[in-house]
Amino acid sequence: MPRRGAAALKEAPASGGASDEAPFSNDQLVDVYRKVLAARRFEERAAQAYTQAKIGGYCHLYIGQEASGAGFLSSIRLGWDYAITAYRDHVAPLFMGTPAGPLMAELYGKATGVSGGKGGSMHMYDAPRGFMGGWGIVGGQIPIAIGLAYASKYRNEDRVTLCFIGDGAAPIGAFHESLNLAGILDLPIVFIIENNAYAMGTALKYTNSRTDLHMYGEAYGMDHRAVDGMDLFAVRRCAVDVIEKARQGRPQLVESITYRFRGHSMADAGQYRTKEEVQEWRDRDPLEWLEGYLKEHGILTEDQIGHINDEVRHEMKEAVDFAENSPAPEAGALYENVYA
Numbered sequence: 001m002p003r004r005g006a007a008a009l010k011e012a013p014a015s016g017g018a019s020d021e022a023p024f025s026n027d028q029l030v031d032v033y034r035k036v037l038a039a040r041r042f043e044e045r046a047a048q049a050y051t052q053a054k055i056g057g058y059c060h061l062y063i064g065q066e067a068s069g070a071g072f073l074s075s076i077r078l079g080w081d082y083a084i085t086a087y088r089d090h091v092a093p094l095f096m097g098t099p100a101g102p103l104m105a106e107l108y109g110k111a112t113g114v115s116g117g118k119g120g121s122m123h124m125y126d127a128p129r130g131f132m133g134g135w136g137i138v139g140g141q142i143p144i145a146i147g148l149a150y151a152s153k154y155r156n157e158d159r160v161t162l163c164f165i166g167d168g169a170a171p172i173g174a175f176h177e178s179l180n181l182a183g184i185l186d187l188p189i190v191f192i193i194e195n196n197a198y199a200m201g202t203a204l205k206y207t208n209s210r211t212d213l214h215m216y217g218e219a220y221g222m223d224h225r226a227v228d229g230m231d232l233f234a235v236r237r238c239a240v241d242v243i244e245k246a247r248q249g250r251p252q253l254v255e256s257i258t259y260r261f262r263g264h265s266m267a268d269a270g271q272y273r274t275k276e277e278v279q280e281w282r283d284r285d286p287l288e289w290l291e292g293y294l295k296e297h298g299i300l301t302e303d304q305i306g307h308i309n310d311e312v313r314h315e316m317k318e319a320v321d322f323a324e325n326s327p328a329p330e331a332g333a334l335y336e337n338v339y340a
Ligand SMILES: Cc1ncc(C[n+]2csc(CCOP(=O)(O)OP(=O)(O)O)c2C)c(N)n1
Pocket: 086, 088, 136, 137, 138, 165, 166, 167, 168, 169, 170, 196, 198, 199, 200, 264
């Protein structure tokens, strides 16, 4: 298939994942499969509830990009390392262990939501698990990530911060200032640009002076590389390596080349992309690929996969029931957690 950033991927495995030995044990792979499946079903349920007007505000789905998140978030120390992202933020906390119920309740604006129902889709949060938020302002998470990484270094803690960034955030000042600071201060941070080719309806070439975005790292003396973000195994290999280097105080920049299957948000019909283009990427659906791999390699049988699917479906139904039956926040909650 035509691949954006093909030049950038010259040194990265672009196999679709099956080339070498799996960089996961069988148990880890089953765990990742369960998480990717849960993420997909969670967002499908969210989309359904959104079209029924049960969820208000914006709602940006991560569907299609799961191999990128799964590869990185399966490689950190859960409950110790930090991750932070933009507003496409339902899936990262699921990968980090946040239960689906409080995430769904947040989408519904309920008091039992992870942000007390006051954040909604773009502002998920789970500090005890190290998920330091979804951020609605494009690039807003990047300087916060610098603060997290600096705090870890200052306290002499062995933590890494993963900072996920959209391609549309690469031209903003804070991105460049943050990369510069990370380089000067030798911060334990991995910047991951998830290059899904579009910033809302605008193709990358119209928003960025260069389209091989990892090359920005060159200007800041930072290790940088591109990875095929649809290839779970390639992402995992890359993640293990860059996280280790970042932990030793060498900040890293990775461009994960990926694609969102849905529109920018639930309100976007995606008219700026051809059906053929979307189909080419859908043919590399990370969930289907992983399911195929598990079967082909005898790690799970058809029956076992069916059983996991039933369990996940049940779990998501429970999440929706929890959200629907939860109370709205009290009016007085408007005055809580307000800083000025
Ligand atoms: C400072 C700021 N400007 C504009 C917007 C409106 N906006 C929301 S999403 C978006 C595009 C961002 O695209 P990208 O960073 O590539 O992330 P993706 O949606 O592709 O994951 C824009 C311009 C915003 N939220 N914040």
